[in-house]
Amino acid sequence: MVDAEGEFVEYVSARLPSLHRTAFLMCGDAHLADDVVQQTITALYVNWRRVSRADNVDAYVHRMLVHKLVDEKRLSWAKVRLLGSVPEPELSPVTPHDEFAERDSLLAALAHLPRGQRTVLVLRFLCDLSLADTAAAMGCSEGNVKSQTSRALVAIRQLLDVTEMAERSAR
Structure with a gap:
């Protein structure tokens, strides 16, 4: 034992x-x-x-x-700033052939979502939690999880489409 x-x-x-x-x-x-x-x-x-x-x-x-x-x-x-301005996040340049390009695009898109939408996408799709488990983890109703998921998917699709268009125009 x-x-x-x-x-x-x-x-x-x-x-x-x-x-x-x-x-x-x-x-x-x-x-x-x-x-x-x-x-x-x-x-x-x-x-x-x-x-x-x-x-x-x-x-x-x-x-x-x-x-x-x-x-x-x-x-x-956590709200205290030690610098005069917030520095831009340091992202390494991504080439179109980079195998991590999709991951970087997804991380950048997730960073632009509100915390609740980002959390619901991470728990539902990256951690593969059920609707009920996600609601329990977030301390909210299943309906709230559904609406947050719907809004988040629309927003992330728009963000990823914008990123993809910018990459195509840069080529």
């Missing part, structure tokens, strides 16, 4: 890359994603005995991750 701490280590070891990916896709900032994942894992450790008895541990942890991200964004220190 595996003890609770062993189960926790096994769970986190298996899910850590996925949690980092999910957090990054939701917030678009690798450093913030690291912080949020660390806070989520810490809270998970403290509550592991209760969480491990949940029907769907992954859905519970996704909900914790979403809440930690929202909490992090609400903190006042």
